[in-house]
Every structure is written in C-alpha cells, then in structure tokens.
Amino acid sequence: MVAIEPEEKAEHPIELVLARLLRLGSLVAAALLAVGIALMVLGQTAFAPRLITVGLLVLLGTPVLRVIAAAVIFVKERDWHFALFSLVVLCAIAAGIYFGKGM
Amino acid sequence: MYVVITFITIFAIGIAAGVVGAILGLGGGIIIVPALTLGFGMPMRTAVAASTVCIIATSTGAAVAFLRDRLTNTRVAIWLEMGTSLGALTGALVAALVNQRVLFILFGLLLAYSAYNMFRTRKEHTRPDVVPDAISSKLRLGGSYYDKALGRRVEYQVTRTLPGLIIMYFSGAAAGLLGIGAGIFKVPAMDQVMGMPFKASSATSNFMIGVTAASGAVVYFARGDVKPLVAGPVVLGVLLGAILGARLMMRMPASKIRLFFMPILAYTAIEMIYKGVKWW
Secondary structure (H helix, E strand, C coil): CCCCCHHHHCCCHHHHHHHHHHHHHHHHHHHHHHHHHHHHHCCCCCCHHHHHHHHHHHHHHHHHHHHHHHHHHHHHCCCHHHHHHHHHHHHHHHHHHHHHHHC | CHHHHHHHHHHHHHHHHHHHHHHHCCCCHHHHHHHHHHHHCCCHHHHHHHHHHHHHHHHHHHHHHHHHCCCCCHHHHHHHHHHHHHHHHHHHHHCCCCCHHHHHHHHHHHHHHHHHHHHHCCCCCCCCCCCCCHHHHHCCCCEEEEECCCCEEEEECCCCHHHHHHHHHHHHHHHHHHCCCCHHHHHHHHHHHCCCCHHHHHHHHHHHHHHHHHHHHHHHHHHCCCCHHHHHHHHHHHHHHHHHHHHHHHHCCHHHHHHHHHHHHHHHHHHHHHHHHHCC
C-alpha cells in the first residue's frame, strides 16, 4: 500500500471517503465480472452473461454514488458552494438518464 | 477453447488500455475502439459501448490510488464537473443536429494546438508562479501533493478558473457527441490553461472522466449495446490495468509522461481532421 502523509489525514477526509467508496465499487464489480467470466468458460451460458451485466452496472453506478457521497460530505461541512456544484452535476446526470431513455 | 483464447486476448488488451489510460488521465478508448473493431471485426456500436464502460473502469480503478496519494484535486474536479456534465448532456442532445465533419475538424485543430503547446513547454519542470484568480482564491482551489519522482512536496495554485470551466463544457460536449471520456481535452485544459501541474491535471482528469462517461454509458445500456461477453473481459482487464498504471504514474517524472502524451495527441488530431476532411 502507498504511504500517506499522516498530518493530512484529518485535514481532507473527503479524499479518503471517496477512495474507500471507489475501491469498494471496483472490487465488487471485479469480483462479479471474474465469477461471470469463469462460469462462462465452464459453459454456464445462460446465467453467466447476467452476472457480468450486474458487474458492469455496479461499475456504472460507482461514479454516480461518488458524486452523491461528495454532496453529502459538503452539506455536512456546510460548504454550500461545493454542495451546490455537486447538485448541478447530479441534475445533469439525472437529465441524461431521463433523455437517454427516450433516445 | 476458442472462447478462452478470445477472452484472454480481449482481457490483455484491456490491461494495456488501463495502464495507458491511468498514466495519461484518459479512458483508454483510443486503444479499445480500434482493437475491437479492427482486431476482432466487431461493430462500431459494440466497441464504443464497451469502451465507454472501460472509461468508467479506468477512472474508478486509478482514482483510488490517486485519491489516497492526494494527487487528485477534488475541489477542482467538482467545480469543473459542472462544465463536463452539462456539456455531456448538451452533446448527447444535439448529437443528431450538428454537422459531424465540422466538429471533427474543430476538435482536431484544438488537439493539434494542445500538442504544440505541450511540445513548446516540454522542458519546463517548474512553471512561472501561477497567480490564483478571484474564484480560485474564494473556493480554495489550490493544492499540493507529494511527488515520488521528485522526492518532494509540490505546492500549486490554480488560475483562469472560468475559462477552464468553459473549456470543460466543450470537452463534455465532445464526450457526449463522440462517446469518449474526453480526457484528451481535460488534461491540457488544466495543465496548459489553469496552470496545474501535469500529474495533478492527469489524476484530476482521471477522476472526472468516470462521471462524464457514466452519463453516456446509461444510454448505451438502455439501447442494449453493452454486450456482456465483450465488455466483461475487457472491463476486468482495464480495472486491473488502471490500478497498475496509477502506481506506475506516481513514480514517473512528469516530463516523461508529457513526452508519452504528445504523440497520442498528435495522432488523434491528425485522425480527427482526416475524418472530417474525408467526409466532406
């Protein structure tokens, strides 16, 4: 693991929270993908593609969750500017999903 | 047996794309799309859909290491994500209306200019003092990180915050239109325009492209373009490659990374202009 300057840990907790979230998302996605591919190779052609799709969807959801987590942290810290910026990003993603479905 | 070999090959391509993408702050789509279309004869839609999910994988995989090492500037990222996400939305909405030839040529010229700028400043290890503008001071956008290649802490300021946001809007629009993460526009915008160090720019771009790509990926999923048997192995490879690439990048000198980045910029610029001119 990479060494972190200890004096900064308390100063910017947001990086560590987001890092933990992204690591969890990528680990869950990687595990689902790996099991799915292994089952595919073993001939489970009906079930395996579905498992892989779930893995891909977990991966897709991770950056969106990351923006939500950042928004929550900024609201807790009463950093209203950045809370608002996160909200703008979330609205744009939501609008993308809404319009995307109709395309 | 044939399935296994195909899986392993796609997986290996994914690892290579993940390493390159993480080091340069790009999604790796530049490698994946040609490999899947030219190498495996897959349809463009399948390749672009798989590539978009790979961009998320690169971003997520590499961001963990960059965040822990504080290379990512999260405040700058969220400020600029307003531009990229609104741009991506616009891009997706107007994709059908805009003349693609003109876009290709415009982007090509923009990229060529970035490549030239990077070539011009290739030997600058320390840049002249960056004076933060009013927004940057108010939002405390400046930062610092420990550079393992230099063996010391690098403190930096951020300037031209508004021009940066406007460029991000257009980079987001390019991403929405072309189904890419558009890291190739984000890195020069931070590095050249906003005065951020290259490594911080690359790590922050990497962090941001996941969100840009997520909005595009939703559309591809909804259309059923994401084929699990193609996207599964390549995405798994990209995830592992990105984690590896992030570790590598932190130990590489910034000047070397720039040297690596320039030919990619130049190549993409030529290809985009060529595409635009060819369809004239």
